[in-house]
Amino acid sequence: DYVTNTDPDLNYISAEDARQDAMATRAMLRFVGGLIGIIFGAAGVLNLANTVITTILARRHEFATMQSIGMTGKQLTRMMIWESVYYAVGACLLGLLLSAVLGFTVIKMLVGGIWYFTFHFTLVPAAVVCAVLLAVAAVVPVAALNVFHKGSIVEKLRVAE
Numbered sequence: 001d002y003v004t005n006t007d008p009d010l011n012y013i014s015a016e017d018a019r020q021d022a023m024a025t026r027a028m029l030r031f032v033g034g035l036i037g038i039i040f041g042a043a044g045v046l047n048l049a050n051t052v053i054t055t056i057l058a059r060r061h062e063f064a065t066m067q068s069i070g071m072t073g074k075q076l077t078r079m080m081i082w083e084s085v086y087y088a089v090g091a092c093l094l095g096l097l098l099s100a101v102l103g104f105t106v107i108k109m110l111v112g113g114i115w116y117f118t119f120h121f122t123l124v125p126a127a128v129v130c131a132v133l134l135a136v137a138a139v140v141p142v143a144a145l146n147v148f149h150k151g152s153i154v155e156k157l158r159v160a161e
Helices: 001-007 015-060 060-068 075-112 124-148 153-160
Strands: none
Touching: 015 060, 015 075, 015 124, 060 075, 075 124
């Protein structure tokens, strides 16, 4: 009433306006943070797939040689799945460690500078990306080796040279 009738030049913000501004800022930060997380997660998954496929292509002669002395396609597939899973586990451990370090240093400092925010640390998004990464690590070698397994061992040895 005072601002409306007596002194209209006086600016004020109500608690409800401040609450709405805080909620809008929070929603924007969650959206931007989530988008950045999705971009980095997709880049990590694509990088793993690229690494596994490149490894398989580069080692075609080695695989053909191993199969010529008795390694089965199932053994080769299992070996490549485990190799891919080791890459994914290493990336997940490094990513979780980096998430924790950045979360408790940079993010906590940024959130601490805004009086109406509180810091809550979570590894749920990183764990979701790790689960996706492990699933991709199990699927990509199978798909890539299915393409590789076409033809006889002699053809594979000849093509690999």
